[in-house]
Amino acid sequence: MHEELEAILDIQFHNPNLLTLALTHRSYIYEAAGEGRSSNERLEFLGDSILALISADFLYRTFPDLAEGELTDARAVLVRTETLANFARDINLSNFLLMGKGEQHSGGGQRVLASAFEALLGAIYLDQGLDAVQTFLLKRLEPLAHTIVRNRLFKDNKSLFQELAQAHDGITPSYRLVNQEGPSHNREFTIEVLLGEQVAGRGQGRNKQSAEQEAARQALLSRGWIS
Template identity: 75%
Template sequence: MHEQNAQLEEILGVHFHDSQLLRLALTHRSYIYETSGAGLTSNERLEFLGDSILALISADFLYRNFSHLTEGELTDVRAVLVRTETLARFAREMDLGRFLMMGKGEQNSGGGQRVQACAFEAILGAIYLDQGLEAVRHFLIPLLDPIAHTIIEKRLFKDNKSLFQEIAQAQTGITPSYRLVGQEGPSHNREFTVEVMLGDDVAGRGQGRNKQTAEQEAAHNALVSRGWI
């Protein structure tokens, strides 16, 4: 395990004072369920902490660097910037799945997008506890910066629900509707699944930590699947 930690520290560019924090960040709850070792805990609490730190650093970064954006636009940009898909991409680029401790079911799937994104947030929480907020900022900003500029330059933060409704009405004459089809996880970290409907047809599905975010992702997926963006 020590060798694996050292390899990941090289990838992250962060060397932990307390290696147990890194180990904890890499421990998925499925590993706990399938392991008889006493005293083990999962990365869920670190993920909770990392999520809040991510929200603060991303908001501060956008506020300081994009003074021309309104409050609503800043909110929309941040939603796109820190969504599950983006965080999972960061995790994949770091080959984080190779270091995660997961149950056999999760290992066989390689750890889904949600698992990867949660592990990335747990890493942020671990860095914060080990070295403080500035260390997290130093690690995170180089990842967020190029994506933020792309989102803003290409106007990718435009409200997907409004765009989908506008195009759907023009193309089909139907006003989209949304339905909640699932929710899971503890109250502080709930995942909602929403489908956007055109009449009786499911046009797209999305997930998010609140219904609004899930609806936006469903609308985006519908726009992509129909070739409208």
């Protein structure tokens, strides 16, 4: 299993146990097959920080004309759950994940794939250092970042939705927290955006701000105000 994934990654691990750990979802631990093992959550924590550093460094150096707020918004789009899940799909990561039967049946959702991708970044870092992670990651981040900046896709969705909702419907959107789950270092929030009593969109994120932005984006998409 390792050899096939390593070929896709173009990385040969010195310590294959790190790769196995990165692929081990917590649902696997809860079943007999995973008894005595650790999950990838600690590696995910590390990978998330590495991802933040590499993406911030790249955006800062590559786009000197972007203001601080624009850099923040661009990075939020670049490293959101949906993007990371797509990166995971590009390398067929779901084929190699160790998951419980329930997760296997669902194929592992976006959140599972994104978390595993971050855990993989942590594993590469521990095994081969920051330069190896940069080489692996920037191949994926760089073209997407140029698309995001060129098309101004980092524009604040909340501000845009409020502007258009007021223009079209004469209503100012409001947001409500629907759910939050996960440990304190890795919490996921679900938030709905409402126009009056009507739910216009729902979003998830690692903090309330990113979940609100995603809810606004979904509302913009559903109303055909962006494509």
